[in-house]
Amino acid sequence: MEDIITTSALPGQFSDNTLTLRQPDDWHVHLRDGDMLKLAADYTARQFARAIVMPNLVPPITTVSAAAAYRGRIMAALSEERAFTPLMTAYLTDEINPDEIEAGFLDGVFTACKLYPANATTNSAAGVTDVRRIWSTLERMQKIDMPLLVHGEVVSPDIDIFDREAVFLETVLGPVLKDFPALRVVLEHITTEDSVQFVEAAGSNLAATITAHHLRIDRNAMFDGGLRPHAYCLPVAKRRHHRAALRKAAVSGSPKFFLGTDSAPHPKHEKESACGCAGIFSAPVALESYAQTFEEEGALDRLEGFASEFGPRFYRLPLNEGSVTLHRVAQDVPDLMTCGDIDIVPFHAGQSLGWRFVEEGSQGET
Numbered sequence: 001m002e003d004i005i006t007t008s009a010l011p012g013q014f015s016d017n018t019l020t021l022r023q024p025d026d027w028h029v030h031l032r033d034g035d036m037l038k039l040a041a042d043y044t045a046r047q048f049a050r051a052i053v054m055p056n057l058v059p060p061i062t063t064v065s066a067a068a069a070y071r072g073r074i075m076a077a078l079s080e081e082r083a084f085t086p087l088m089t090a091y092l093t094d095e096i097n098p099d100e101i102e103a104g105f106l107d108g109v110f111t112a113c114k115l116y117p118a119n120a121t122t123n124s125a126a127g128v129t130d131v132r133r134i135w136s137t138l139e140r141m142q143k144i145d146m147p148l149l150v151h152g153e154v155v156s157p158d159i160d161i162f163d164r165e166a167v168f169l170e171t172v173l174g175p176v177l178k179d180f181p182a183l184r185v186v187l188e189h190i191t192t193e194d195s196v197q198f199v200e201a202a203g204s205n206l207a208a209t210i211t212a213h214h215l216r217i218d219r220n221a222m223f224d225g226g227l228r229p230h231a232y233c234l235p236v237a238k239r240r241h242h243r244a245a246l247r248k249a250a251v252s253g254s255p256k257f258f259l260g261t262d263s264a265p266h267p268k269h270e271k272e273s274a275c276g277c278a279g280i281f282s283a284p285v286a287l288e289s290y291a292q293t294f295e296e297e298g299a300l301d302r303l304e305g306f307a308s309e310f311g312p313r314f315y316r317l318p319l320n321e322g323s324v325t326l327h328r329v330a331q332d333v334p335d336l337m338t339c340g341d342i343d344i345v346p347f348h349a350g351q352s353l354g355w356r357f358v359e360e361g362s363q364g365e366t
């Protein structure tokens with residue numbers, strides 16, 4: 001049995017232990033492919049109407065036809081009752097052709113381009129080795145008003161991993177914004193106070209996504225009584241004061257900060273390894289996790305803007321018409337999820353959350 005937690009008055013759309021929000025979107029997610037796609041896509045489509053789908057497959061999505069085919073596989077993996085729109089992205093490489101990018105954007109296949117500095121993160125080996133190599137593509141994107149999404153870390157081994165995001169702002173993002181002042185850019189999964197300040201100081205063409213996990217963990221989570229591979233993601237979680245800055249930005253009501261889970265499932269054995277891979281699978285409890293954070297910050301009334309309004313406004317897409325409901329009941333998150341033969345450890349595994357997403361058509365009490 002679940003405990004119904006009674007509470008005094010809370011702001012916003014909260015009443016009777018129920019929080020109702022305009023249906024949100026996820027502006028950064030990894031749905032994977034093959035055996036894992038069904039599970040990943042279903043969890044995301046359960047909570048979100050649309051999602052910006054990352055192109056870091058192997059091989060990466062660099063052409064219009066590959067993106068259209070991947071979109072088809074995503075839709076085929078979903079059951080019919082899931083009304084979901086995957087928004088596809090193009091993976092930028094040194095050799096990317098601006099004509100291919102423009103054709104995909106004008107066809108409505110590509111919503112945005114993704115810049116991975118080569119070797120910065122999972123499946124980024126084919127990424128960009130020097131941002132100057134894609135200058136003509138950035139020029140074209142600015143011209144056609146196509147958003148650039150950025151994994152903002154430098155890769156130099158001389159730079160401490162905890163400093164890689166801050167150095168990227170100075171050495172890469174600053175110059176890009178200076179040369180392309182009208183380019184719309186999303187600095188994705190920000191992890192530092194430096195990024196919060198950088199985004200706040202920039203024009204309205206720069207926004208940032210914030211993950212559920214970076215709002216909850218700091219770098220100590222990776223070393224809590226031993227090595228904790230399930231708290232490892234990139235950019236790596238930073239010191240506690242950075243987490244505080246992210247929380248402040250997320251609940252600030254500024255339209256420059258919006259929801260992007262960066263839910264990134266990996267098989268358990270690949271995370272629990274001598275060289276464990278980066279990524280946290282938050283999709284199963286994404287909204288619950290954000291709601292918990294916003295509640296702790298006394299800002300439940302700000303969740304709807306962050307989750308459902310600021311993203312579409314930045315992307316110039318209509319707001320969703322539907323709504324979702326969260327119940328304020330305890331939810332025990334399982335230790336493990338299985339997808340065929342693959343075991344995956346979700347974010348918040350083994351923990352109890354104070355919220356539960358209510359499936360449409362159910363009472364949420366199952």
Ligand SMILES: NC(=O)N[C@@H](CC(=O)O)C(=O)O
Pocket residue numbers: 030056121122123151232233234235262264265278279280
């Ligand atoms: N965030 C991660 O730690 N991993 C992501 C890649 C990324 O978003 O950088 C993945 O694809 O696994």
Ligand SMILES: [Zn+2]
Pocket residue numbers: 121151188189234235
């Ligand atoms: Zn990334």
Ligand SMILES: [Zn+2]
Pocket residue numbers: 028029030054262264
């Ligand atoms: Zn990601």
